[in-house]
Amino acid sequence: MAESLTYLITGGAGFIGSHLSDALLAAGQRVLVIDDLSTGRYANVAHHAGNPRFHFARASIRDAIVLDRLASQADVIVHLAAAVGVQLIVQQPVHTIETNVMGTEAVLKAALRYRSRVLIASTSEVYGKGSRIPFSEDDDVLLGPSSKSRWSYAASKMVDEFLALAYRDEYGLEVVPVRLFNTVGPRQTGRYGMVIPRFVGQALAGEPITVYGDGQQSRCFCAVSDVVAALIGLSTEPAAPGRVYNVGSEEETTIMALAELVRELTGSRSPIVTIPYAEAYAPGFEDMQRRVPDTSRVRALLGWQPRLSLQETLQSVIAYEQQGP
Numbered sequence: 282m283a284e285s286l287t288y289l290i291t292g293g294a295g296f297i298g299s300h301l302s303d304a305l306l307a308a309g310q311r312v313l314v315i316d317d318l319s320t321g322r323y324a325n326v327a328h329h330a331g332n333p334r335f336h337f338a339r340a341s342i343r344d345a346i347v348l349d350r351l352a353s354q355a356d357v358i359v360h361l362a363a364a365v366g367v368q369l370i371v372q373q374p375v376h377t378i379e380t381n382v383m384g385t386e387a388v389l390k391a392a393l394r395y396r397s398r399v400l401i402a403s404t405s406e407v408y409g410k411g412s413r414i415p416f417s418e419d420d421d422v423l424l425g426p427s428s429k430s431r432w433s434y435a436a437s438k439m440v441d442e443f444l445a446l447a448y449r450d451e452y453g454l455e456v457v458p459v460r461l462f463n464t465v466g467p468r469q470t471g472r473y474g475m476v477i478p479r480f481v482g483q484a485l486a487g488e489p490i491t492v493y494g495d496g497q498q499s500r501c502f503c504a505v506s507d508v509v510a511a512l513i514g515l516s517t518e519p520a521a522p523g524r525v526y527n528v529g530s531e532e533e534t535t536i537m538a539l540a541e542l543v544r545e546l547t548g549s550r551s552p553i554v555t556i557p558y559a560e561a562y563a564p565g566f567e568d569m570q571r572r573v574p575d576t577s578r579v580r581a582l583l584g585w586q587p588r589l590s591l592q593e594t595l596q597s598v599i600a601y602e603q604q605g606p
């Protein structure tokens with residue numbers, strides 16, 4: 282990146298946001314972070330304190346005054362602040378819907394005032410129960426009923442995408458909705474249900490590795506460094522705005538195979554146990570059996586591709602977890 286840009290990262294102290302901050306600061310950009318530290322951690326960005334190109338504001342994105350002050354300085358806004366993780370969503374559906382919908386509305390309004398480009402983080406959850414693998418951006422989606430609260434996350438993120446694209450259509454705002462698939466790496470916490478930090482933590486502690494369901498469901502896990510490279514590319518590529526992009530790995534693994542790989546790489550003797558979904562989440566919980574992205578759109582635009590294998594990524598997570606908090 283030749284010119285120096287100012288980025289505003291909402292949720293910049295979170296898992297993905299803090300890695301994005303690291304990469305942008307390393308590339309010579311200026312980074313403003315707004316984070317209410319509800320699920321993010323100041324420790325994730327504390328190493329930038331004292332850097333004149335870094336500014337941290339502890340505030341909610343629904344704090345209009347703080348958001349406006351930061352947005353007024355930003356060339357690009359990367360909106361990552363959101364209620365995160367399926368477990369949290371099942372536990373706090375009101376918070377999820379309000380944060381995701383009203384937060385994004387506030388960010389788009391601020392971006393419009395200053396005409397900044399805005400990346401909106403969406404999620405592979407929007408593909409719902411779609412069975413045509415791989416998932417491509419313009420596929421139809423199939424969500425479950427509103428009586429099952431897990432779908433509120435997907436529906437709220439779809440509203441975000443609709444709203445972003447509407448700002449593009451009506452006001453010509455440069456919006457880039459990005460559907461992030463399962464992303465992993467150091468600093469991700471297992472507290473909100475994410476499978477890899479949970480399995481690594483369990484394996485290192487010698488506790489049972491808890492596979493939900495029969496473990497034959499599969500996911501594609503992408504290293505956070507690769508996801509961040511795609512986000513940075515999409516934030517500057519002139520032809521990016523106005524379309525939705527899948528970002529993720531296409532390397533598919535079952536959750537049972539993942540549990541076995543984690544046990545092998547940690548040298549753990551933890552047993553692998555299966556737990557029924559109803560016990561792990563809530564009665565009637567519906568999991569996705571497979572989730573694989575078609576990433577040809579982002580690859581064609583940026584020449585992007587994931588660089589780290591699942592094994593390399595797991596090794597970096599294991600090394601991080603071994604350091605302790």
Ligand code: UDP
Nearest residue numbers: 367474475476477479491492493498536568
């Ligand atoms: N999972 C599991 N054990 C755990 C946590 C999660 O087997 O301790 C499973 C979960 O049911 C899902 C997969 O791992 O099938 C990925 O879960 P995660 O919450 O990381 O992401 P999701 O793909 O559900 O958004």
